[in-house]
Amino acid sequence: MIQHKRDKDAKGTWLTYRPDIKILDCTVRDGGLINNHFFEEAFVKKVYDTCVAAGIDYMEIGYKADKKIFPAKDNGAWKYSDEDMIKKITGDNKGATKISVMADAERTNYHEDILPKEKSCIDIIRVATYIHQIPTALDMVEDAHQKGYETTVNLMAVSTVHEKDLVEALDVIAKSSADAVYIVDSFGSFYTEQIRELTDIYLKAMEGTGKEVGIHTHNNQQLAYANTIESVIRGASRIDATINGMGRGAGNCPLELIVGFLKNPKFDLRPILKCVQDEFIPLLKNNKMEWGYQIPYFITGQMNLHPRFAIKMRASENPDNYLEFYDQIIQEES
Amino acid sequence: MIQHKRDKDAKGTWLTYRPDIKILDCTVRDGGLINNHFFEEAFVKKVYDTCVAAGIDYMEIGYKADKKIFPAKDNGAWKYSDEDMIKKITGDNKGATKISVMADAERTNYHEDILPKEKSCIDIIRVATYIHQIPTALDMVEDAHQKGYETTVNLMAVSTVHEKDLVEALDVIAKSSADAVYIVDSFGSFYTEQIRELTDIYLKAMEGTGKEVGIHTHNNQQLAYANTIESVIRGASRIDATINGMGRGAGNCPLELIVGFLKNPKFDLRPILKCVQDEFIPLLKNNKMEWGYQIPYFITGQMNLHPRFAIKMRASENPDNYLEFYDQIIQEES
Secondary structure (H helix, E strand, O other): OOOOOOOOOOOOOOOOOOOOOEEEEOHHHHHOOOOOOOOOHHHHHHHHHHHHHHOOOEEEEEEOOOOOOOOHHHOOHHHOOOHHHHHHHHOOOOOOOEEEEEEEOOOOOHHHHOOOHHHOOOOEEEEEEOHHHHHHHHHHHHHHHHOOOEEEEEEOOHHHOOHHHHHHHHHHHHOOOOOEEEEEOOOOOOOHHHHHHHHHHHHHHHOOOOOEEEEEOEOOOOOHHHHHHHHHHHOOOEEEEEHHHOOOOOOEOEHHHHHHHHOOOOOOOHHHHHHHHHHHHHHHHOOOOOOOOOHHHHHHHHOOOOOHHHHHHHOOOOOOOHHHHHHHHHHHHO | OOOOOOOOOOOOOOOOOOOOOEEEEOHHHHHOOOOOOOOOHHHHHHHHHHHHHHOOOEEEEEEOOOOOOOOHHHOOHHHOOOHHHHHHHHOOOOOOOEEEEEEEOOOOOHHHHOOOHHHOOOOEEEEEEOHHHHHHHHHHHHHHHHOOOEEEEEEOOHHHOOHHHHHHHHHHHHOOOOOEEEEEOOOOOOOHHHHHHHHHHHHHHHOOOOOEEEEEOEOOOOOHHHHHHHHHHHOOOEEEEEHHHOOOOOOEOEHHHHHHHHOOOOOOOHHHHHHHHHHHHHHHHOOOOOOOOOHHHHHHHHOOOOOHHHHHHHOOOOOOOHHHHHHHHHHHHO
């Protein structure tokens, strides 16, 4: 008989059913970074209805950006996620899927724009922060918590953070009112073994606080789904995913893949497949939007760089001149 | 300080440089399953020149199929890989990249079609076999070994093999003359933790024999690259990859991603990027060939089914009717 060397630190295997796992669909929020949040209401409604039908726990509908910093003429409605806009999507008969918005540290007028929970359609405020903004982020968390919301801290670009600083940051987050903290691979640069180590670090830092650990990946290296699975097996319980992997640059962990993987009876794959074929494939085929893995994204990912260079290149007249792009990136980094 | 829980059984990390690692490019062989091996000579020559320039250890140029079983009118030259065709590609001044052919058990007239090594341009014979064909496969290995070739056994569709049978199969392969044995995820159905366990099983079975373990993945679940990396970190030393991931159905582990990952100074990424933009992107853009991840492939992959159903669906009039496909597959399997 073969003695399997099971990972002693794993919280499950691919066959384990973990009822604690919650999925957040961030299609419209992360996808909004492709089109400056100019999604039509009908599209957002389709995504919402799909999330409700598929049993997805949360749908992130957009940002809560400060209109004084980001003029409304440059951005679609989902940059601001005003209450009346959200109500148009959820309707009077709001489904079981909770509504999330992302509030960027230093770019949100949170005292005014985030209403008391009882006056809002929103259920959860996710505060996105770079490490140097953590004091602001935690003030936002306390503000939202006191207003009655669930809250999370999404610590971005962790691939550029020194481990010592990360541990200090997690230490203060552990003392906050946040319900969860996310590992965010903003550049899609992490390998699976790094995600496993990070998951251990985050879980250890949150031990005894009741706070959950989440995972948000990007597909620059075709690792978004692989890294999500590994983080979940290691003990992360909150998953970010997007329908058909829609999201800035190389996109995100595809919702359909992770729902298929989880085999959790509370989720239903069928509405997601229907939504992909009805809404997402036409966007790609008509070249209305581009997302998903392309070679320039793996180049920035493997070099731990923001994908903005690759996104710019894909929008240029020579979107497939990979060699020139590679040589430029190497030169600029040296 | 954080105490990293390093994997005690790992043979390296993503930063380790492993000089024992060898890459085999199987673009033309696996890609030939898309177009019945009807590649133009100029294309095959470009792939060969790219492999030589990039320092790739082996290039698999095609199959050695029996013409009595597979009539030449139905298949391109790379189904048979005749010596005169290979010579047209390698030229008189053969590069450092060794030439591989794949010989399918029970579908190769190996006594006649595989010449003594000194009369051949081929360096390595890879014998592809299902588990019930292993006696034939091992006879082919001995035949090729005695003729002077390097040899490998590529045990296909291992996701459908019971572990007890696998261990017995590996036991007889360990006693053969083969230089290496491959983990072959024919259906793209394995999760990363399964690949780690399989790599351990294969390595243990080959212990003390000097035989190497290889990894051949498919991208049905967007895990081809992730699973290849994990197998390598665990100790596999032979990697199959294809340029731009070209290969049947969802395709294979992309050569450019794995070369970028390895950071091995013997490999050069630049010629591969150039070849992708010059040769592969036009094939995709002009709809001459299709390969790479699509939703139907993850459905067959997660259900551990041969991708033939998904390939057929992609070639039908409704290539994007994912829900109907899913319902059909579920119904047929129940």
